[in-house]
Amino acid sequence: MPHNSAQVRPATHVDVQAIQKLLNHYxxxxxxxxxxxxxxxxxxxxxxxxxxxxxxxxxxxxxxxxDELAEIRSLMVRTDIKGSGLGREIVQHLIEMAQARQVKRLMALTYVPIFFHKLGFKTVNKEIFPEKIWGICVNCYKFKNCDEIAVLMEL
Ligand SMILES: CC(C)(COP(=O)(O)OP(=O)(O)OC[C@H]1O[C@@H](n2cnc3c(N)ncnc32)[C@H](O)[C@@H]1OP(=O)(O)O)[C@@H](O)C(=O)NCCC(=O)NCCS
Structure with missing residues (x-):
């Protein structure tokens, strides 16, 4: 099983093409x-x-x-091995990174809130993140009809 030997590491330039391929798919x-x-x-x-x-x-x-608010972005697992614990592995690693950076609030916008709930996030109203909405979302093609759900973990 892939998750038994899963090791999370920083991405390098060599990974960009593979990341882009996975991202393009989703x-x-x-x-x-x-x-x-x-x-x-x-x-x-x-x-x-x-x-x-x-x-x-x-x-x-x-x-x-x-300094106090960070977002999990571009979270994805290759289609054929979804559901084997790799998503959890990555998120747990990102939570530790956020703690090390002394981030107080960790958020994500998602269509899979259940996955995040299992990891301890709670669903919240998007409006509590003006930094996100007016900094990033405003440039998004979904801005006027965004149906993503905001989830938050207080660290
Ligand atoms: C969402 C995603 C990252 C989850 O990663 P994963 O490796 O498939 O999930 P895991 O195996 O780590 O699952 C952890 C838990 O969440 C649950 N879960 C995962 N995806 C779920 C889903 N779509 N619906 C309901 N529960 C889900 C698992 O059953 C597991 O629960 P358990 O602890 O009770 O066994 C992955 O499915 C994915 O790449 N999805 C497409 C891209 C996407 O939507 N990314 C999220 C953007 S914010």
């Missing part, structure tokens, strides 16, 4: 927001990945809005 289904290669490259230091036999099988990033 973005094309509307599950995740698309991101350009430049956007991924600019935020590469925040990405963590799990690699197996030369392929990226899971990834996620931790991006700060302010």
């Amino acid at each position: 973005a094309s289904m509307g599950d995740l927001l698309p991101r350009t290669r430049d956007d991924i490259l600019k935020n590469l230091e925040h990405f963590r990945v799990i690699e197996q036999q030369g392929d990226i099988i899971a990834c996620g990033s931790l991006e700060n809005f302010t």
